[in-house]
Amino acid sequence: MRTGADAPGLAPPGQAALNWSVERWFNLAPGQSAPTLDALRGHVLLLHAFQMLCPGCVLHGLPQMQRVQQVFAGMDLRLLGLHTVFEHHEAMGPASLQAFLHEFRVGFPVGVDRAEPGHAAPRTMRDYALQGTPSLLLIDRQGDLRFHALGRVEDLQLGALIAQLLAQ
Amino acid sequence: MRTGADAPGLAPPGQAALNWSVERWFNLAPGQSAPTLDALRGHVLLLHAFQMLCPGCVLHGLPQMQRVQQVFAGMDLRLLGLHTVFEHHEAMGPASLQAFLHEFRVGFPVGVDRAEPGHAAPRTMRDYALQGTPSLLLIDRQGDLRFHALGRVEDLQLGALIAQLLAQ
Amino acid sequence: MRTGADAPGLAPPGQAALNWSVERWFNLAPGQSAPTLDALRGHVLLLHAFQMLCPGCVLHGLPQMQRVQQVFAGMDLRLLGLHTVFEHHEAMGPASLQAFLHEFRVGFPVGVDRAEPGHAAPRTMRDYALQGTPSLLLIDRQGDLRFHALGRVEDLQLGALIAQLLAQ
Amino acid sequence: MRTGADAPGLAPPGQAALNWSVERWFNLAPGQSAPTLDALRGHVLLLHAFQMLCPGCVLHGLPQMQRVQQVFAGMDLRLLGLHTVFEHHEAMGPASLQAFLHEFRVGFPVGVDRAEPGHAAPRTMRDYALQGTPSLLLIDRQGDLRFHALGRVEDLQLGALIAQLLAQ
Numbered sequence: 001m002r003t004g005a006d007a008p009g010l011a012p013p014g015q016a017a018l019n020w021s022v023e024r025w026f027n028l029a030p031g032q033s034a035p036t037l038d039a040l041r042g043h044v045l046l047l048h049a050f051q052m053l054c055p056g057c058v059l060h061g062l063p064q065m066q067r068v069q070q071v072f073a074g075m076d077l078r079l080l081g082l083h084t085v086f087e088h089h090e091a092m093g094p095a096s097l098q099a100f101l102h103e104f105r106v107g108f109p110v111g112v113d114r115a116e117p118g119h120a121a122p123r124t125m126r127d128y129a130l131q132g133t134p135s136l137l138l139i140d141r142q143g144d145l146r147f148h149a150l151g152r153v154e155d156l157q158l159g160a161l162i163a164q165l166l167a168q
Numbered sequence: 169m170r171t172g173a174d175a176p177g178l179a180p181p182g183q184a185a186l187n188w189s190v191e192r193w194f195n196l197a198p199g200q201s202a203p204t205l206d207a208l209r210g211h212v213l214l215l216h217a218f219q220m221l222c223p224g225c226v227l228h229g230l231p232q233m234q235r236v237q238q239v240f241a242g243m244d245l246r247l248l249g250l251h252t253v254f255e256h257h258e259a260m261g262p263a264s265l266q267a268f269l270h271e272f273r274v275g276f277p278v279g280v281d282r283a284e285p286g287h288a289a290p291r292t293m294r295d296y297a298l299q300g301t302p303s304l305l306l307i308d309r310q311g312d313l314r315f316h317a318l319g320r321v322e323d324l325q326l327g328a329l330i331a332q333l334l335a336q
Numbered sequence: 337m338r339t340g341a342d343a344p345g346l347a348p349p350g351q352a353a354l355n356w357s358v359e360r361w362f363n364l365a366p367g368q369s370a371p372t373l374d375a376l377r378g379h380v381l382l383l384h385a386f387q388m389l390c391p392g393c394v395l396h397g398l399p400q401m402q403r404v405q406q407v408f409a410g411m412d413l414r415l416l417g418l419h420t421v422f423e424h425h426e427a428m429g430p431a432s433l434q435a436f437l438h439e440f441r442v443g444f445p446v447g448v449d450r451a452e453p454g455h456a457a458p459r460t461m462r463d464y465a466l467q468g469t470p471s472l473l474l475i476d477r478q479g480d481l482r483f484h485a486l487g488r489v490e491d492l493q494l495g496a497l498i499a500q501l502l503a504q
Numbered sequence: 505m506r507t508g509a510d511a512p513g514l515a516p517p518g519q520a521a522l523n524w525s526v527e528r529w530f531n532l533a534p535g536q537s538a539p540t541l542d543a544l545r546g547h548v549l550l551l552h553a554f555q556m557l558c559p560g561c562v563l564h565g566l567p568q569m570q571r572v573q574q575v576f577a578g579m580d581l582r583l584l585g586l587h588t589v590f591e592h593h594e595a596m597g598p599a600s601l602q603a604f605l606h607e608f609r610v611g612f613p614v615g616v617d618r619a620e621p622g623h624a625a626p627r628t629m630r631d632y633a634l635q636g637t638p639s640l641l642l643i644d645r646q647g648d649l650r651f652h653a654l655g656r657v658e659d660l661q662l663g664a665l666i667a668q669l670l671a672q
Contacts, residue, residue: 053600053607058562071324088603096557096600099592103557156239159327160334167335221432221439226394256435264389264432267424271389407660492575495663502664503671 009157010138010146010164017137017145020047020082021123022111024094026101035080035109037143044077044165047137049084049113049125052092052100054133060152061134062106067155068162069108075166081110084133086121140165177325178306178314178332185305185313188215188250189291190279192262194269203277205311208246212333215305217250217281217293220260220268222301228320229302230274235323236330237276243334249278252301254289308333345493346474346482346500353473353481356383356418357459358447360430362437371416371445373479380413380501383473385420385449385461388428388436390469396488397470398442403491404498405444411502417446420469422457476501513661514642514650514668521641521649524551524586525627526615528598530605539584539613541647548581548669551641553588553617553629556596556604558637564656565638566610571659572666573612579670585614588637590625644669 019037033039048065050057062081069079085092094112101110113122121130128137131150138147138161147161187205201207216233218225230249237247253260262280269278281290289298296305299318306315306329315329355373369375384401386393398417405415421428430448437446449458457466464473467486474483474497483497523541537543552569554561566585573583589596598616605614617626625634632641635654642651642665651665 053604055608067322067324071322071328088607091600091603096595099557099595103592104559154235154239154327155323156235156327156330159322159324160239160331162324163328163331164335166328167332221436223440256439259432259435264427267389267427271424272391403658403660407658407664490571490575490663491659492571492663492666495658495660496575496667496670498660499664499667500671503668 009149010161011148013140013142013144013146015145017045017139017143018124018127020111021114021127022082023114024112026098026110026112027107028109032109035078035111037139040078040139041143042141044141044162045080045137045139046077046162047080047082047139049082049128049130049133049135049137051083051085051087051133052097053088056151057134058104061136062104064153064155064158065108066106068158071159072162072166077162077166079108081106081108082113082124083110084113084122084125084130084135085115086125086133089115138162138165140168177317178329179316181308181310181312181314183313185213185307185311186292186295188279189282189295190250191282192280194266194278194280195275196277200277203246203248203279205307208307209311210309211244211246212309212330213246213248213305213307214330215248215250215307217252217296217298217301217303217305219251219253219255219301220265221256224319225302226272229304230272232321232323232326233276234274236326239327240330240334245330245334247276249274249276250281250292251278252281252290252293252298252303253283254293254301257283306330306333308336345485346497347484349476349478349480349482351481353381353475353479354460354463356447357450357463358418359450360448362434362446362448363443364445368445371414371447373475376414376475377479378477380477380498381416381473381475382413382498383416383418383475385418385464385466385469385471385473387419387421387423387469388433389424392487393470394440397472398440400489400491400494401444402442404494407495408498408502413498413502415444417442417444418449418460419446420449420458420461420466420471421451422461422469425451474498474501476504513653514665515652517644517646517648517650519649521549521643521647522628522631524615525618525631526586527618528616530602530614530616531611532613536613539582539615541643544582544643545647546645548645548666549584549641549643550581550666551584551586551643553586553632553634553637553639553641555587555589555591555637556601557592560655561638562608565640566608568657568659568662569612570610572662575663576666576670581666581670583612585610585612586617586628587614588617588626588629588634588639589619590629590637593619642666642669644672 025034050061083097113124115122136149140146193202218229251265281292283290304317308314361370386397449460451458472485476482529538554565587601617628619626640653644650
């Protein structure tokens with residue numbers, strides 16, 4: 001239930017986030033183990049599901065993530081990218097993604113969502129029932145999914161959502 | 169003191185906001201009494217000090233206020249404009265301001281900061297020691313001043329600051 | 337008649353431009369006489385009709401004029417502004433305009449279109465049958481009006497129109 | 505030599521453009537033969553050399569080409585893209601490019617600049633001594649190269665350059 005005191009758009013707690021299934025990670029620090037939902041419990045998480053050849057992701061979603069990274073530097077927020085390829089698979093393999101991340105200066109960890117035979121959409125994308133890219137997901141310190149949006153989210157709203165979760 | 173759990177930039181409570189001194193209000197609803205700090209206690213306040221002929225206000229500050237008005241519609245946030253004329257006084261009188269507010273579709277209440285003989289800057293601007301325009305001020309439900317910035321503030325940060333105060 | 341070799345939008349020659357009727361000029365160089373159509377014959381002219389409290393003028397039209405001034409610096413193009421006040425007359429008098437031009441760094445000559453009793457729209461605006469602001473007018477070296485548009489014009493198109501007239 | 509009557513930036517005629525060496529074309533109409541310099545003589549040509557993973561190309565260069573295509577529709581201007589891959593070759597092969605052109609709605613013909621053993625930069629890029637991407641080239645109706653720029657070109661200037669060549 002939303003009240004006048006809430007920031008806009010946050011869902012109530014109670015819906016546990018699902019773990020992701022990742023083939024390979026990019027941008028991990030040396031020695032850093034693969035980020036899992038369990039290991040990140042206690043932190044606020046922002047997941048950005050994208051495809052490197054999706055115009056909405058390249059023109060809006062990823063630049064917004066980079067602004068989030070700057071504005072919330074030093075805060076207890078963890079950013080993760082999830083490369084959820086559901087079309088043009090041959091054009092967006094890991095080698096292509098690595099070049100893309102380098103050229104577009106994406107510095108936060110990005111996982112390749114696991115492809116599975118017989119499915120165009122990869123595993124995590126199906127588990128979360130994501131409808132396309134870009135998709136934004138916010139997970140609170142208890143591991144509950146609190147926000148899920150397809151397409152553009154205004155910076156004012158995203159800042160409000162993140163701050164609400166950081167304050168809890 | 170800032171901790172990892174804070175959103176960026178909010179000052180600690182304890183510094184009481186000062187009342188404003190306004191010659192005349194625009195955009196009040198019929199029968200609405202002049203907004204005072206006392207009457208607004210219990211609500212979160214966002215004050216935007218501007219001049220109608222200040223490019224930074226017209227190009228960035230006021231459009232941001234209009235975005236805030238949309239994104240936080242229905243939340244317990246009150247927006248106030250304060251026309252703090254400290255230069256070109258003859259060009260920014262009340263009749264000019266009224267036309268400006270109409271043409272630029274500024275719909276929230278705007279007060280004309282009180283001019284006083286012998287001072288270029290008006291009364292509230294001097295009381296708050298504002299250094300120029302645009303200036304943003306955030307006041308919490310207890311009437312404490314929690315944020316004060318001259319110039320541009322990123323939407324992500326402003327959204328975070330407002331949400332933090334709404335959540336308290 | 338337009339052919340495949342024309343840039344888009346230029347009208348054929350043959351329609352003589354009308355002189356403007358100006359109360360007062362701003363931004364003339366010391367000793368510079370008032371710009372008239374006759375005195376400017378032989379040069380390409382770009383006239384921008386605007387109002388200082390018109391959002392489309394402030395946000396788009398005047399910044400475009402400033403870009404034109406930079407990109408075509410050293411070319412045989414003369415820029416003129418025309419302050420065609422047809423509403424909120426009390427808010428856009430010469431003192432207000434002077435402050436506006438200073439604050440928004442408008443450096444090219446700007447004339448105040450002549451107000452006449454019994455008419456909301458000023459004299460030149462009526463002579464040219466301008467429908468509103470911003471309006472762009474292009475006049476060729478022979479003094480013919482070759483382009484007239486209300487509202488936004490794309491930079492690519494405006495650059496093409498100016499270059500065509502400069503090349504003739 | 506530039507005079508006051510020139511639009512900014514056009515080089516004098518006399519430097520013949522070189523033919524391009526292309527492995528494969530995308531976006532040709534059914535039955536359309538490969539565009540060559542000889543076949544296009546008599547038309548004004550705008551060549552955009554880009555890489556699909558170059559941020560300056562994706563964020564600025566290609567959107568500008570799409571604006572050019574709209575504004576100069578019906579004019580005697582031919583747009584060509586040249587995919588000049590000089591880095592991350594494995595990530596920008598023809599299958600990747602095809603998906604990119606589809607997703608970013610690039611509709612004009614794009615040729616893949618010919619890779620040659622022992623060279624990071626492809627053949628046409630080396631022949632034209634292009635320094636990077638994005639690069640813009642303008643060729644006049646006689647087949648002379650009249651403009652060559654690396655990086656961003658303002659819309660006003662590009663519109664002027666194109667119109668000048670169309671008017672000749």
